[in-house]
Amino acid sequence: MSELNLVTNMFREINDTASGVGNCRQYNREKFIGYMCSYVPVEIIMSAGYVPFRLSGSTRPITKAYAYLPSACCSVVSGALERALQGEFDFLSGLIIPQTCDRMREIFDVFRVTTNITFYHNLIVPMRTDIIPARQFYYDELKMFIAKLAEMSGKEIGTDQINMAIKNYNVLRGLLRKASDARISATLTGLEYHKVLMAAFTTPPEKVISAINNLLQSLSEKRPELEGRVRLLVSGSVIDNLEQIALLENYGALVVSDDLCYGLRGNVGLIPSDSKDPVSVLAQKYLGKINCPCKYPSQIRWQNILENAKASQVDGVVLMLKKFCDCHWIEQPELERRLKAAGYPVLVLGIDNETAIEALRTRMQAFLEMVTKRKSRGFSNDCPKNF
Numbered sequence: 001m002s003e004l005n006l007v008t009n010m011f012r013e014i015n016d017t018a019s020g021v022g023n024c025r026q027y028n029r030e031k032f033i034g035y036m037c038s039y040v041p042v043e044i045i046m047s048a049g050y051v052p053f054r055l056s057g058s059t060r061p062i063t064k065a066y067a068y069l070p071s072a073c074c075s076v077v078s079g080a081l082e083r084a085l086q087g088e089f090d091f092l093s094g095l096i097i098p099q100t101c102d103r104m105r106e107i108f109d110v111f112r113v114t115t116n117i118t119f120y121h122n123l124i125v126p127m128r129t130d131i132i133p134a135r136q137f138y139y140d141e142l143k144m145f146i147a148k149l150a151e152m153s154g155k156e157i158g159t160d161q162i163n164m165a166i167k168n169y170n171v172l173r174g175l176l177r178k179a180s181d182a183r184i185s186a187t188l189t190g191l192e193y194h195k196v197l198m199a200a201f202t203t204p205p206e207k208v209i210s211a212i213n214n215l216l217q218s219l220s221e222k223r224p225e226l227e228g229r230v231r232l233l234v235s236g237s238v239i240d241n242l243e244q245i246a247l248l249e250n251y252g253a254l255v256v257s258d259d260l261c262y263g264l265r266g267n268v269g270l271i272p273s274d275s276k277d278p279v280s281v282l283a284q285k286y287l288g289k290i291n292c293p294c295k296y297p298s299q300i301r302w303q304n305i306l307e308n309a310k311a312s313q314v315d316g317v318v319l320m321l322k323k324f325c326d327c328h329w330i331e332q333p334e335l336e337r338r339l340k341a342a343g344y345p346v347l348v349l350g351i352d353n354e355t356a357i358e359a360l361r362t363r364m365q366a367f368l369e370m371v372t373k374r375k376s377r378g379f380s381n382d383c384p385k386n387f
């Protein structure tokens with residue numbers, strides 16, 4: 001699928017350029033601001049003339065980061081810090097880290113004192129997201145963020161600039177939603193979808209939009225090799241090691257839906273782009289999205305997972321949870337209970353970016369065999385309680 005290669009090459013080129021491995025001239029002219037976490041409104045970064053670049057971990061061993069972190073730290077944070085300490089993010093003009101989960105809170109100062117990045121901003125995101133005072137608080141926070149970014153960049157960040165960035169991201173999010181739906185109709189695999197997401201979060205939107213558009217237009221045909229597979233929903237925080245998705249699909253699954261920070265949970269949907277107060281609209285949309293478990297309340301997320309599982313006709317759910325990620329693990333028993341009560345077999349996996357693939361293989365294979373047998377017998381709710 002050459003269109004997919006174009007999209008994934010963009011991701012590879014830009015990450016290679018970023019890490020100094022490659023020298024892709026078309027990206028050397030861009031100015032990037034890094035961010036961690038889907039509670040950072042990328043539209044604001046773009047309206048200041050920068051390309052938002054989402055930091056991710058890597059599959060390489062951690063050799064430097066643990067000097068500054070507790071060993072009980074998730075690989076989202078330790079992996080990103082490791083890459084920063086290796087100089088891979090020196091190209092960034094700034095970095096935005098929000099106060100979301102405990103690890104994100106702790107990491108801000110570590111990044112600030114150990115890396116060569118000169119501009120930092122710590123964006124405070126309220127713990128409870130569904131009440132009016134929280135939205136007012138976040139609105140004020142975004143205003144402060146804009147003022148600091150405008151001062152650093154020397155650029156005006158007004159209504160027109162923000163609305164223009166909202167328009168651009170609406171196009172990108174609309175395409176990502178279509179790419180997600182293509183999984184449901186089995187014209188795109190889960191792995192392919194995640195490759196598209198990785199490119200979308202690190203590449204200038206105007207470049208990646210046309211590439212994703214071309215990819216989607218090339219997807220008209222049914223793909224017989226994807227029919228009849230075990231359909232799965234994967235839930236967790238961030239999957240930045242795509243081998244973990246690939247492994248599931250190599251054993252006959254198709255990841256057709258998700259509850260992931262890079263995926264559907266991070267997609268805030270379309271945002272009105274003609275508001276006289278776009279900051280207010282951004283505050284509403286980012287706090288109104290499906291919550292990460294580090295925020296309250298959680299019930300809407302649980303309900304959303306069940307609705308997505310039903311709409312995409314999944315046969316089972318895999319909870320791929322980062323090791324040492326307190327907020328996801330705290331909710332895991334209740335989420336698992338609700339999923340099983342609704343008739344879905346559930347596999348719970350603790351992962352990090354260094355987890356040996358062999359260690360996951362046996363459990364994934366056994367789960368998929370069980371779901372396949374169950375499916376072939378037409379069972380709807382016979383999942384062993386402690387699978």
Ligand code: SF4
Pocket residue numbers: 036037038039076100101104236237238261292293294
């Ligand atoms: S999982 Fe939660 S805290 Fe972690 S990056 Fe995503 S939204 Fe932020």
Ligand code: SF4
Pocket residue numbers: 074075076077101102103104237238294322324325326327328
């Ligand atoms: S939510 Fe979990 S996985 Fe995400 S950054 Fe926080 S501790 Fe790490």
